[in-house]
Amino acid sequence: MDTQNKNVENSYDLLSLTAMIGFIQKNYPGKLLLKDISSAGSCCKTKCTSLFQKYLSVSPMQYLNNYRLEKGCAMLRNSSMSVTDVTYAYGFSGTSYFCELFHRHYGITPNEYRKENL
Structure with missing residues (x-):
């Protein structure tokens, strides 16, 4: 070519x-x-x-999940929305899956992330 x-x-x-x-x-x-x-x-x-x-x-699915995680992080930092509400608002199928991906990606749980970023 x-x-x-x-x-x-x-x-x-x-x-x-x-x-x-x-x-x-x-x-x-x-x-x-x-x-x-x-x-x-x-x-x-x-x-x-x-x-x-x-x-x-x-x-493509990793990109999608990473993008959702970034959006979820912003919501955890900037709102009092529950982890469950963040899970569903950002397209994850369940809280345990969101928490598992979040921990794998960031090394901490969503609640720990929120506490560290308040």
């Missing part, structure tokens, strides 16, 4: 990835499936996954 075609492909890939990231950031509180994310970028699930891995070094 010549350089011009490669540049066009990379431009298309970045446009697609940008569309998928925008879709996640707009729709993260709802139930999102890989097919929804890939559709937003006008590509198949395999291409979606490879673009996230290539440019962000995470899967």
Whole structure:
């Protein structure tokens, strides 16, 4: 493949990835499936996954969960919303799952995080 075609492909890939990231950031509180994310970028699930891995070094679902965790952290810092309410407001399916991901990502529980950041 010549350089011009490669540049066009990379431009298309970045446009697609940008569309998928925008879709996640707009729709993260709802139930999102890989097919929804890939559709937003006008590509198949395999291409979606490879673009996230290539440019962000995470899967689309990891990106989604990380984004939700960031939003949840802000809510824990800036509100008195319960951990359960934060869980559901930011698209997680259950409090135990949210707490498990939170602990794995930040090394502390959501309640510990809140106490440290008040």
